[in-house]
Amino acid sequence: MKQLPIMQVLPDLKRILTDRAAAILIAEPGAGKTTAVPPAFLEEPWLAGKTILMLEPRRLAARSAAAYMASCLGESVGQTIGYRMRMDTKVGRNTRIVVVTEGVLTRMLQSDPSLGDVGLVIFDEFHERSLHADLGLALALEAQSVLREDLRILVMSATLDGERVASLLGEAPVVRCPGRTYPVETVYVPEAGNATAEKSAATAVRRALAEQPGDVLVFLPGEREIRRTEQELASGSLPPGTVLRPLYGQLPQPQQDAAVAPAVEGERKVVLATSIAETSLTIEGVRSVIDTGLRRTQVFSARTGMPRLTTVPVSKASADQRRGRAGRTAPGVCYRLWSREAHDHLPDDNVPEIMETDLAQLALELALWGVRDPGALAWLDAPPAAPYAQAMALLRQLGALDAGGSITLHGRSMAVLGAHPRIAHMLLRAADLAAAPLAARLAALLQERDLFRGPAALDSDLTLRVEALLGFERSASSGGADPAALRAVQRESRSFLAQLRAAPGEGPGDISRSGLLLSFAYPDRIGQERGNGAFLLSGGRGAAMREGQPLARSPYIVAPGVDDRAGQSRIMLAAALSEQDLLKHHADSLLEEREVYWDSESGSVKARRVTRLGALILKQMTHERATPEETESVLLKVIAAEGLQLLPWEKGTLQLRQRMEFMHSQRADWPDMSDEALTDTLEEWLAPYIQGMRNLRDLQRVKLTQALEGMLDWNSRQQLNKEAPTHITVPSGSRVPLDYSNPGAPVLAVRLQEMFGQTDTPRIGGGKVPVLLHLLSPARRPMQITSDLASFWQNTYFEVKKDLKGRYPKHYWPDNPLEAVPTNRTRPTK
DNA sequence: CTCTCCCT
Numbered sequence: 001m002k003q004l005p006i007m008q009v010l011p012d013l014k015r016i017l018t019d020r021a022a023a024i025l026i027a028e029p030g031a032g033k034t035t036a037v038p039p040a041f042l043e044e045p046w047l048a049g050k051t052i053l054m055l056e057p058r059r060l061a062a063r064s065a066a067a068y069m070a071s072c073l074g075e076s077v078g079q080t081i082g083y084r085m086r087m088d089t090k091v092g093r094n095t096r097i098v099v100v101t102e103g104v105l106t107r108m109l110q111s112d113p114s115l116g117d118v119g120l121v122i123f124d125e126f127h128e129r130s131l132h133a134d135l136g137l138a139l140a141l142e143a144q145s146v147l148r149e150d151l152r153i154l155v156m157s158a159t160l161d162g163e164r165v166a167s168l169l170g171e172a173p174v175v176r177c178p179g180r181t182y183p184v185e186t187v188y189v190p191e192a193g194n195a196t197a198e199k200s201a202a203t204a205v206r207r208a209l210a211e212q213p214g215d216v217l218v219f220l221p222g223e224r225e226i227r228r229t230e231q232e233l234a235s236g237s238l239p240p241g242t243v244l245r246p247l248y249g250q251l252p253q254p255q256q257d258a259a260v261a262p263a264v265e266g267e268r269k270v271v272l273a274t275s276i277a278e279t280s281l282t283i284e285g286v287r288s289v290i291d292t293g294l295r296r297t298q299v300f301s302a303r304t305g306m307p308r309l310t311t312v313p314v315s316k317a318s319a320d321q322r323r324g325r326a327g328r329t330a331p332g333v334c335y336r337l338w339s340r341e342a343h344d345h346l347p348d349d350n351v352p353e354i355m356e357t358d359l360a361q362l363a364l365e366l367a368l369w370g371v372r373d374p375g376a377l378a379w380l381d382a383p384p385a386a387p388y389a390q391a392m393a394l395l396r397q398l399g400a401l402d403a404g405g406s407i408t409l410h411g412r413s414m415a416v417l418g419a420h421p422r423i424a425h426m427l428l429r430a431a432d433l434a435a436a437p438l439a440a441r442l443a444a445l446l447q448e449r450d451l452f453r454g455p456a457a458l459d460s461d462l463t464l465r466v467e468a469l470l471g472f473e474r475s476a477s478s479g480g481a482d483p484a485a486l487r488a489v490q491r492e493s494r495s496f497l498a499q500l501r502a503a504p505g506e507g508p509g510d511i512s513r514s515g516l517l518l519s520f521a522y523p524d525r526i527g528q529e530r531g532n533g534a535f536l537l538s539g540g541r542g543a544a545m546r547e548g549q550p551l552a553r554s555p556y557i558v559a560p561g562v563d564d565r566a567g568q569s570r571i572m573l574a575a576a577l578s579e580q581d582l583l584k585h586h587a588d589s590l591l592e593e594r595e596v597y598w599d600s601e602s603g604s605v606k607a608r609r610v611t612r613l614g615a616l617i618l619k620q621m622t623h624e625r626a627t628p629e630e631t632e633s634v635l636l637k638v639i640a641a642e643g644l645q646l647l648p649w650e651k652g653t654l655q656l657r658q659r660m661e662f663m664h665s666q667r668a669d670w671p672d673m674s675d676e677a678l679t680d681t682l683e684e685w686l687a688p689y690i691q692g693m694r695n696l697r698d699l700q701r702v703k704l705t706q707a708l709e710g711m712l713d714w715n716s717r718q719q720l721n722k723e724a725p726t727h728i729t730v731p732s733g734s735r736v737p738l739d740y741s742n743p744g745a746p747v748l749a750v751r752l753q754e755m756f757g758q759t760d761t762p763r764i765g766g767g768k769v770p771v772l773l774h775l776l777s778p779a780r781r782p783m784q785i786t787s788d789l790a791s792f793w794q795n796t797y798f799e800v801k802k803d804l805k806g807r808y809p810k811h812y813w814p815d816n817p818l819e820a821v822p823t824n825r826t827r828p829t830k
Numbered sequence: 831c832t833c834t835c836c837c838t
Contacts, residue, residue, distance in 0.1 A: 058836065086838055103838025132837065222834065249835060274834060296834035309833065353836090361838090418838035450833080458831060546832080563832070572832060 004032035009177045010040045013154075017120070018046065021144060022153045022172035026162050028179025029324055033156050034061075034124055035068045038097045041120060042080075046150070050119030052097045055105050055136060057125050058280060059085050062099045065124075066090070069097065086418070087495050102132030103418055109139045110368055110415070114147040120154060126165070127157040127317070128279065129352035129380075135362055138377040139369060141169070159317050161349075168380055182327035184289075190339040197292040197337065198225050202232040204290045204335045205270055209239050212333050214287025215269040217277060219322050221294040221311045223248050226272045233270070241266050247273040247281070250449055253484040259283070275314075278321050282328070289326040289334040291319060293346075300358045302386040304541050305394065305524055306564035307358065315347045352381050359383050360421045363391035364400055367407040368415045397523060398425040417499055419443060426521035427500060436500045438508035439517050441469055444493035446560055446573075451481040451489065461551045462518070462560070462575040466511045469493075515577030516585060518558040523589065526577065527557045528616045534568065535559070538614030545571035556582060582618065589613055596630040598638045604695030605634045631694055636682045639699075644675055646699055647686075653704045658740035659724040660708065665743050666723070666765050671711050685711050723766050731757045731822035738764070738771065745787075749774040752783060752800075753812065756822040761789040775800075778808050778826075793817050 006027060016023045027033040038052050056062035066083040073080055082091035085101040100108070109115065121140050123133055137155070144151045155165055155172075162174040189207075191200045201218050208216045220226050226246045233244060247259035262284050263269040271283055275295045295314050298307045314322070319336065326332030336343070354362070362383060366374055374383045395401045400411030400421055407415075414424035423443045430439030445465050450457055452465065471479050472486045494504050519526050525543075527535030533547040535557060543562060545552050554576040561573025583590070591612040599606045607624035610617050626634070639646050649657075661673040671677070678685070689707045693699060712720065724746075727735040732754035739747040748762060748771040761770040775784040775792070783800050786792050797817055805813050812827040814820035821828040 101837065105838095107838065128836095130836070224831085224833090227831095250833070276835070278835095280835075298834065311834090420838095447837090455831070457833085460832095561833085570832065 004036055005030075005178050005180050006032045006036045009175050010036070012175050013037070014040060014044060016173045016175070017041070017152050017154065018044065020173065021149070021151070022155075022169035024162055024165050024169065024172055024174045025154065025156045025177065026174060027156065027158065027177040028181070029158055029321075030180040030328075031177045032180075033177070034065050035072070037154070037156065038122060039069055039072070039081075042096060046152070047119045050117050051095065052120045052122065053105065053108070053115070053118050054097065054099045054122040054124055055133060056099055056101060057128050057130055057133065059088075059101050060280070061125075062101050063088075066097075066099045087491060102130060102136070105136045106132055106139070106365060107416075107418065109136065109143065110365065113139075113143050113369075115140075115143055115151060118151065120152040122154045122156060124156050125158070125279075126155045127159055127349075129350070129354070131353040131357055131362060134352065134354050134380060135365060137168075138379055141378050142369075159320070159349075164380060168378055181324055182329070182331045184323050184327040184332045184334050186323060187333060187335045188340050188343070189335050189337055190342070191337055196228075197221070197294060198228040198232055200337045201225075201229050201290055201292055202236075204337060205229075205233060206236075206238070208288035208290060208333070208335060209242060209268065209270070212288045214330070214332070215263055215271065215283070215285045216288045216290060217271045217273060217283055217286045217325055218290040218292075219277065219295075220272060220274065220292050222274060222296045223250065225292070225294075226274070229272055239268070242268050242270060245269055245271045247271050247277060247283075249274065249276050250453075252453070252482045256281075275318075277325065278318065283325070284329060286326055286328065287330060287332045289323055289332065291322045291334060291336050293319065293336060293338045293342075297356075299356045300387060301564050302390040304564050304569070305390055305539060306541070306562050306569055308564035313346055315350045316343070317349045319343075319346065354379075354381055354383055357387075358420075359387045359391040360394050363388060363395055364407075364411060364415050364421050367395070367401055367405070367411060372405045394524075395421060398422065400425070417496075419447065419496070422521035423447065426517055427496060429520040430517050431500050431502075433517075435509065435513055435517055436502040437497065437506045438466070438511060438513060440493045440496035440500065440502065441466055441489075441508055442514055442517055443496050444489045444491075445469065448489045448492055449482075449485050450573075451485050453482055456480060458546055459549050459551075460545045460561070460571055460574050461549065462573050463511050463514050466508065466514060470508065470511075512576070513581075515556070515558050515575040516581040518560055518575055519577055519582070519586065522558050522560055523586070524614065525559045525562065526582065526586075526613060526616065527559055527571070527574070528618075529553070529555050529557075535571070536615060537569075538616050540615040542568035543571050544568050545574060551576060555579060579618065582613065583611075586613060590618070594624060596626045596634050598634055602695070603697070605631045605638075626694075628691065632687060632690060635690055635693060635699070636687060639682055639686070640679050644678060646696065647702055647704055648700050649704065653708065655726065655740060656705055656708050658743055659720060659726070660711070661743040662724050662740050662746060662765070663720060666768070670716075723764060725764060728762050728764075728771070730754045730762075732824045733822075734824050745772045747772045747774055749776060749780075749782070751776045751778060751780065751824065752804075753778070753823050755789070756814065756817050756820040758822070759790055759793070759818060761787055777804060778811055 038054050041047050062083050062085060066077050066081050070077045070081040078090040078092045079094060081097045082095035083099040084091055084104050091098055123137060126133055140153055166172050166174050189204055205216055230244050245259035259271050260281055260283055293314050294311055296309055296311050298309055300307050323334035326334050398421055400414050402408050413428055414421055417424040417427060427439050427443055430436050451468050468481045469489055478486055497504055524539030526538040530536055533552040534544045537543050556577040556579055557574045558577050559571045559574040563570045594609050596607045605626055607626040609621040609624055611619040657673050664670040664672055685707055689702050727737050728748055729735050730750055734754055736748055736750045752775045763770050770787045772787050774782050777783050784796060801813050810826055
């Protein structure tokens with residue numbers, strides 16, 4: 001132990017903490033900080049009669065750290081060194097160092113904010129930035145500043161921006177310590193064009209096996225990619241003695257053990273792993289690491305209140321951590337399946353959990369601490385506003401907070417249970433209904449990994465898991481389910497039963513009540529069947545489960561397991577629920593109201609009395625009749641939403657609208673006739689003309705011309721006829737209609753011959769606007785477009801005339817059009 | 831053939 005690098009910095013640390021309240025230790029991997037630092041303080045005078053609390057992010061790490069420290073003292077765990085975690089505690093009367101896992105620290109702080117006889121709190125692996133470590137530090141800092149000025153805090157981390165933590169801890173000194181690992185060469189192998197991560201990984205595995213000695217560790221984002229890479233490798237030839245070992249959290253324990261165990265003599269191991277091998281598990285003998293640079297992560301959507309799994313690039317810190325796994329026992333090589341340039345664009349660090357997770361638990365803990373605004377505490381990264389607001393809303397819905405945001409008695413009971421607030425609420429409601437035994441089992445099933453693997457896992461029905469668990473409880477037979485998962489669920493459910501003071505042996509009764517119990521936990525995820533496996537959820541989202549399973553045909557379900565996807569979410573775990581139970585047990589949340597609405601199927605206004613649960617309509621009575629006022633208001637809304645084309649725009653009506661639009665373009669005091677303006681003012685101009693109407697067919701009878709004219713007074717109508725006439729009488733005597741479809745330039749389309757004798761362009765708009773003339777051939781083909789008739793006669797006419805004379809020799813094409821007789825026939829009548 | 835990783 002003497003030769004560990006950490007030994008050199010221990011005197012510094014001791015000196016600093018003698019008169020400072022906080023310190024930061026940044027130690028690279030292999031420095032030995034976890035087991036060397038805590039015992040170093042045991043003899044310090046300021047720690048006399050007090051204990052050390054060290055926070056570890058994982059149970060396995062906490063137990064092994066305690067075991068190692070105890071063995072160094074020649075003791076067993078539970079004497080000077082102990083640990084405390086959920087359902088497993090080894091602490092004695094003389095214990096002075098207690099290694100705890102994350103939830104435990106929060107509970108200890110909540111039950112005694114002054115932390116009793118604790119003299120030093122150590123946060124190990126703080127760079128992982130887990131939600132509980134961030135929360136624990138925030139609470140410990142407040143305890144220190146308000147109640148315990150003598151409490152010391154030591155933050156230990158592998159890689160971390162030391163300055164930011166130092167300033168959070170009142171400019172605490174930072175001690176750095178080198179690590180002791182072997183050098184690892186980094187090789188960048190950019191993916192070739194369209195190759196998938198699996199194909200590139202397989203290619204790199206063959207290369208590593210050829211170039212390097214020892215075992216190979218491959219980092220892939222998830223189970224699917226692991227399976228594909230395995231197939232990819234198995235389909236080609238591998239050097240003799242090569243064994244493939246998948247490794248991920250959902251994998252049954254024996255297979256995980258096989259991946260971690262050293263390769264047997266004569267074999268070389270290729271471990272295909274998720275990020276579980278980045279920190280949680282150590283695999284001896286690895287000399288090559290292949291990193292796809294991807295990781296799967298859960299991001300919480302505050303908008304939907306659901307999690308979403310996404311595949312994202314790793315951070316530089318994470319890539320370095322993965323690389324380090326090749327240099328634990330000897331020098332190694334790390335093949336990165338991306339380019340040097342791409343590496344520069346990777347984020348420095350992983351996003352802290354507090355920034356993208358569900359904050360319901362955090363918000364409940366803060367409420368219990370007496371804080372409504374998280375800004376009252378000191379954070380490295382404060383909880384983001386949107387998820388925090390969503391969390392507060394959920395806690396209010398569950399009755400954990402009152403309207404003012406303060407914790408209720410119910411909320412206090414929930415917090416103590418040490419489960420997600422949704423689950424805690426379910427357990428308490430179930431206890432009131434004498435259904436605690438079933439609720440405890442459901443809670444355990446939801447908190448542990450799925451009992452089912454392979455095709456069985458594709459059935460979303462949670463009650464099948466309850467049945468598998470009961471079978472295991474009765475006969476200890478796993479019946480195809482994962483035995484280690486069954487044991488974990490059983491342990492967990494017993495612990496919940498104990499907390500609810502229910503007898504451990506008590507059976508769950510009628511398991512068809514599962515849906516009802518779960519609906520207390522997920523009031524926003526009660527689904528109403530929509531066909532083809534699709535459901536509308538009470539929270540307003542659409543969601544779908546795999547078709548073909550019986551559960552997909554239940555009229556009502558509750559969905560604890562969902563994955564938020566674009567469009568509609570995916571349901572992974574659910575249970576059926578009866579309408580009767582829904583109406584009875586969610587009576588407080590039901591909203592009964594009379595509703596007048598647009599039935600798009602029949603295209604008519606209808607009225608109904610509905611019973612709503614969030615976005616769901618549980619019951620409706622359609623024998624209601626809408627009043628004329630209600631009908632009118634719904635019709636106007638439909639026209640506003642669907643557009644004015646629902647109205648009968650006949651030719652004359654359209655021309656009237658266009659003429660009025662022309663007037664508006666000339667005179668600002670005339671009404672705006674654009675779609676937008678008309679839609680905004682339906683109430684004023686259309687309402688009087690739809691009285692008594694109820695549907696689309698009725699709308700076809702609207703007297704639209706009258707409605708438009710109704711917008712004008714008598715004087716304006718006279719002005720309209722004068723300044724925007726429907727027709728113009730041309731020299732030949734014909735009344736030619738004006739086309740206003742472009743209100744900026746009304747068009748008069750007229751045969752050229754009919755205009756003989758007219759010098760100037762006809763004008764409208766009180767003489768201000770010359771019309772745009774479309775001068776036509778006798779066959780009404782446009783020959784010329786002009787708004788300057790005088791210039792036409794003088795110039796272009798003579799060219800046009802030649803052309804016309806050729807094509808229409810019998811017609812009259814005079815040399816002096818201004819003195820010729822206009823005509824609407826072939827030649828003027830003599 | 832839908833599922834990263836932890837923890838009270």
